[in-house]
Amino acid sequence: MHRKIRSTKEGGENDAGKAYCNHNIDDKWKKENLHATALEFRILRQNGYSIPQDVFSSFKDEMGGFKACLSEDIQGILCLYEASYLSIEGESILEEARDFTKKHLEGCLRQNIDENLAILVSHALELPLHWRMLRLEARFIDAFERTQDMNPILLEFAKLDYNMVQAKHQEDLKYASR
Structure with a gap:
């Protein structure tokens, strides 16, 4: 994957996004793993790759909102929250993701969650990693x-x-x- 994306980065940003999407067609497990998808998205975007926001479409329900079951995956939601701050103007999925994740992360702080995870969540809500x-x-x-x-x-x-x-x-x- 790295060689394919690296070579397409030199060829243009749209090519990198296409290479990413083509590479991930067979990664069905990733379509169900919010943490892995959001982490990969964030890392690639931070490094200048034009990755489409559509990678998060598999986490949306029939009504167009994010699936309610995602609220159980606190690490996945935290990673999606961080990734949402790498949005480009007009990327509605990432804007919706930011609202969805912020609401759920604030809610999980009021619950009894792991102390270390609570520290990471409150730290992210204070200021996203991308801005630190x-x-x-x-x-x-x-x-x-x-x-x-x-x-x-x-x-x-x-x-x-x-x-x-x-x-x-x-x-x-x-x-x-x-």
Whole structure:
């Protein structure tokens, strides 16, 4: 998939969107996995790919609204909320997604949900990830460390990266204070 999208990015934005859609025709599991679809959409959009909002059409019901059963997938809704902030003017599905997810995320905070997930939800509602300075988000390494599905290798890389950046800042501060 990466080679196909990378080569089409050089050829034009519409080609990248077509390559994405063609690649995902066989990914039926993704049409049922909101978290995976929203995460992939967000990452590709953040990196400049013109991915169509229609990838979220499979999560809508016959009436045109988002399926009510999605409210049970808090991580999926959270990821869709973050992805909705990468909308382009006039993308009605993403505008509707933002309203739908915000309402459900605010509702889940009033319920008894996992403490770490509640921290992530309230953090996202405060200010979407796309609008934040990513280096300042390192303080959420602790929250990631406490999750059940934590990947120890990714956690170790995140800590190493954080420590390397901190060391560089300390060097710069020493140099500047001379």
